[in-house]
Amino acid sequence: MNVTRRSFIGKVAATAACGLLPGIPAFAAGLDIPPPVRTDSRLDKLVPFIEPYLDLYNPNTDERQRVLFFGTAGYDLKGLQIINYLLRDWRQKQVVQMDVRLYWALAAMRTAARRDGLSGEIQVNSGYRSRKTNDLLRAEGYGAAVNSFHTRARAIDFVVKGGDVANVAEYAQWLQIGGTGHYRGRFVHIDSGDQRVWFG
Template sequence: MAGNSTTGMTRRAVLGAFAATTLTAAPTFSNAAGFLRGAGDIRRIRMYSGRTGERIDMIYWIEGQYIKDAVKEVNYFMRDWRTDGVKSIDLRTVDIMAASHNLLDVNEPYMLLSGYRSPKTNAMLRSRSRGVAKNSLHMRGQAADLRLSSRSVHQMARAATACQGGGVGRYSRSNFVHMDCGIVRSWGG
């Protein structure tokens, strides 16, 4: 497709993907304000954790308003399972996750590998891997590492990149994609 060779998707294709669905999730950050006008009025997130066995499938935003109880449940679900620490997850990250999932047109829930990480957990992971940032956005509740068995790392990263809402990391060897609401950037292979 012409128009955006770095993602393989044109802006018109992205808008069409959202407009063609009844259930829509969109980024809420300023650089994407006009991204999905009229694309729907609800946002849904679907995930499961292989670590805890928990599942979440909920509408967390309706007609311009986040649902307080749903947001609390998302925060708890995305907790640091190693320490049981809960932090408020930046809703821009949840919006990016939901919008990307919608673009992928799948019913399969994300497998959440990592949401919030306590500084203790981050330090432990950092001691085991060069791929863990010292000041990771996971510690701020602004990042998630996700996997889908029905989509490749490349497909997931392309959808997240199309949202233009934050960082997108491809971790092909470990079969997951990092999504965050920080500076728009991408890395990995």
């Protein structure tokens, strides 16, 4: 089943329209992770309506996880560690704390996809990259930017299982996460940088 533009985006558009919802919840005490960038974006307004689960698949390592990353007590440390590990630089075996804003964005897409009858599984092609890996990809002609947000743990390249790449990219842009790259027919890039859009 392909997700149509209207159904994929429309599932949550009305929710954000009121503009009176709280932003991303505060971090649980004791977690050594930076606060997410606050932009009062549509993503921030949608947080109370997003299921804080991620169904992730990493094709590079053939790992699959279903993870709860936020609960009644705040952020789930074990859940974050599992996600961070799955999104690690598997070439260099380096794990870092990713920007949790990206997790909320992926969870929003999972929520919308599941409401559209899809599994909600997200295939992550690239998460964190060390400088060494980023330089290697550049040398091999993969077009990795010198100052890629992947090296700052603030970017993810992905596809939604069963979802049309163009529709997913449009939804990501609508969420106002930050940067959205649409690599036509292949994958979507999101990062927590400034608002911008490009096509690859």
